[in-house]
Amino acid sequence: MTQATAEGSADERLARRDPLRRLLVRPEFGALIGAVALFVLFSVTADAFLQTSSFSNVLYSASTFGIMAVGVSLLMIGGEFDLSAGVMVISSALVASLVSFQLTLNVWAGVAISLVVTLALGVLNGVLYVWTRLPSFIVTLATFLMLAGANLGVTKAVTGNVASDSIGDMDGFQSAKGLFASEVGIGGVNVKVTVFWWIGFTAVATWILLRTRAGNWIFAVGGNADSARAVGVPVARTKIALFAGVAFCAWFSGMHLLFAFPAIQSGEGIGNEFFYIICAVIGGCLLTGGYGSAIGAAIGAFIYGMVNQGIVYAGWNPDWFRFFLGAALLAATVLNHVVRRRAER
Amino acid sequence: MTALVKLTGVGKGYGSVIALRDVSLEVGAGEVVCVLGDNGAGKSTLIKIVAGLHRHDTGTYEVDGRPVAFASPRDALDLGIATVYQDLAVVPLMPVWRNFFLGSEKRKGLGRLDVDLMRRTTRDELLAMGIDLRDVDQPIGTLSGGERQCVAIARAVYFGAKVLVLDEPTAALGVKQAGVVLRYIVQARERGLGVVFITHNPHHAYPVGDRFLILNRGRPIGYHAKDEITREELTALMAGGAELEQLAHELQATGTTAAARELNEDARELGITDDD
Incomplete structure (x- = not known):
């Protein structure tokens, strides 16, 4: 140790930051190691895992959560939670479905109205958070409960049933399905279109985070909101926009559900918000905000998809799925904590 | 010459608590005004008013002779009043260069950050202040207190501040590092900036200050030019x-x-x- 400093730089206070150390302190690093380990584990134990068709299933499973994890991870880097994200996906799908069916509109009209309504829900979360100055955990817990109730109540009142009516034969359904829920053949394997959206969303989010002013602001409001405010960052606006970002992802996921399974069960979605947060946290987002990455969240979602499908291919009892996920979460948070202490030192 | 910043009879209350009462203060270009006072004397309230974080209740606040009432620190910054806070100047987990440009990011079309320019500028500006950072990508939380303070001051100067408001910049520093910061205060004055230097240490204030405002329990108990007061009198007033x-x-x-x-x-x- 002393030797290293002696022959090192002229200023002994400047620690050397070699490339390996740089990699080690990246937020995604722990998740990447975990992903590789799980990939090897399932490749060895489950023969079917490496078949292209089953791998396509893993990617699909990862993408449905990964798309949400993009919005949720940005929000978490911005220092906030959104517990209403899971039911908001269902709300979004229900709005599009009910509006199209009841008013006999082209489904694209329903899709557009749903986008407006869902974004408004996201902005509402943000505005409530800013106004009340309560922790977002509490504010979105309230909107989560209200949305969960409204999903059931409105659907029953309108359709007389707990599920929305099927819109599969309505105008515009096929073209909307093409955008939100189709399959793309690559080298003889059918890959769900959500996989490409997932990758696209992750790329855009990464670009925003690292290469735009908005990204700088997201890190700042999560890392130290008072400092950010003092140097002129519009903290309230940034946070509201982040809640709206989650809502946008919820809208997209809702549209996928609607066009993949034309009738929507109004009681679903509850609990999924935790899986989105788990993807983000496994991917290196700090629960306290100010640190993390969208790529990490994507790796987190990939881990989720691998565990979810891999257990089945390996012939293990799927009851253990949540156990594995919990263990992965614990390992990830401990690792993140250590990394953060190092980064701050 | 009109003062860059002029407060006349400024007061501020929080609910039933009167935090500041009847404070007057004037800072011209190339002047250092020291605001001294013990804990709870109203220094922070005064600084928040000047910085635009809080609005004053009574009295007038003029910048370049025009009365102002800031809605946010952004407004104050736009008029060239930059505040360097002791503890909330930076976001610890963010790289040095992102902190340097936070809130005033340089962009090159389409909303893209000009990362190279910002990295280079940060390195050069800090070098000009005698801080040789090999890696401006390291989290600013890894720098020492004095270095962080200097980053914040360099940043304010770079962004064309006309008035620097320094909130206890030397309070948490060792003797040597405090000296470094005091040197930058003198440098800023020589560049023609106005400086409001908040401190509770008369030994830091006296060598660099041109005028001294002493606060006690939210009221001014003295406002003196340097030739009207000795270091001992200042210390006595303070204590x-x-x-x-x-x-x-x-x-x-x-x-x-x-x-x-x-x-x-x-x-x-x-x-x-x-x-x-």
């Missing part, structure tokens, strides 16, 4: 002479005579006692 003397009496009563005698000596030396 609140009467309180020091009272403490001596109390200590005497409880039997700690040695300490009491010492305090009395101090009080006499400072010329703030009338008995004995």
Whole structure:
């Protein structure tokens, strides 16, 4: 140790930051190691895992959560939670479905109205958070409960049933399905279109985070909101926009559900918000905000998809799925904590 | 010459608490005004008003001769009033260069950050202040307190501040690092900036200040040019002479005579006692 400093730089206070150390302190690093380990584990134990068709299933499973994890991870880097994200996906799908069916509109009209309504829900979360100055955990817990109730109540009142009516034969359904829920053949394997959206969303989010002013602001409001405010960052606006970002992802996921399974069960979605947060946290987002990455969240979602499908291919009892996920979460948070202490030192 | 920043009879209350009352202050270009006071004297409230974080309730606040009432720190920044806070100047987990440009990011079309320019500028500006950072990508939380303070000052100067407001920049620093910061204050004055230097240490304030405003319990108890006041008088005002003397009496009563005698000596030396 002393030797290293002696022959090192002229200023002994400047620690050397070699490339390996740089990699080690990246937020995604722990998740990447975990992903590789799980990939090897399932490749060895489950023969079917490496078949292209089953791998396509893993990617699909990862993408449905990964798309949400993009919005949720940005929000978490911005220092906030959104517990209403899971039911908001269902709300979004229900709005599009009910509006199209009841008013006999082209489904694209329903899709557009749903986008407006869902974004408004996201902005509402943000505005409530800013106004009340309560922790977002509490504010979105309230909107989560209200949305969960409204999903059931409105659907029953309108359709007389707990599920929305099927819109599969309505105008515009096929073209909307093409955008939100189709399959793309690559080298003889059918890959769900959500996989490409997932990758696209992750790329855009990464670009925003690292290469735009908005990204700088997201890190700042999560890392130290008072400092950010003092140097002129519009903290309230940034946070509201982040809640709206989650809502946008919820809208997209809702549209996928609607066009993949034309009738929507109004009681679903509850609990999924935790899986989105788990993807983000496994991917290196700090629960306290100010640190993390969208790529990490994507790796987190990939881990989720691998565990979810891999257990089945390996012939293990799927009851253990949540156990594995919990263990992965614990390992990830401990690792993140250590990394953060190092980064701050 | 009109003052860059001029407060006249400014007051501020939080609910039933009057945090600041009837404070007047003037800073011109190339001037350092020191605001001294103990904890709870109203220094932070004053700084928040000047910085645009809070709005004053009474009195007037003029910048370049025009009355202002800022809605946010952004408004104050736009008029060239930059505030460097002791503890909330930076976001610890963000790289040095992102902190340097936070809130005033350089962009090159389509909303893209000009990362190379910002990295280079940060390195050069810090080098000009004598801080040689090999890696401006390291989290700013890894720098020492003095370095962080200097990053914040360099940043304010770079962004064309006309008035620098420094909130206890030397409070948490060792002797040597405090000296470094004081040198930058003098440098800023020589560049023609106005400086409002908040501190509770008269030994830091006296060498660099042109004028001294002393606050106690939210009220001004002295506003002096440097030639009207000696370092000893300033220290005495700061310490609140009467309180020091009272403490001596109390200590005497409880039997700690040695300490009491010492305090009395101090009080006499400072010329703030009338008995004995």
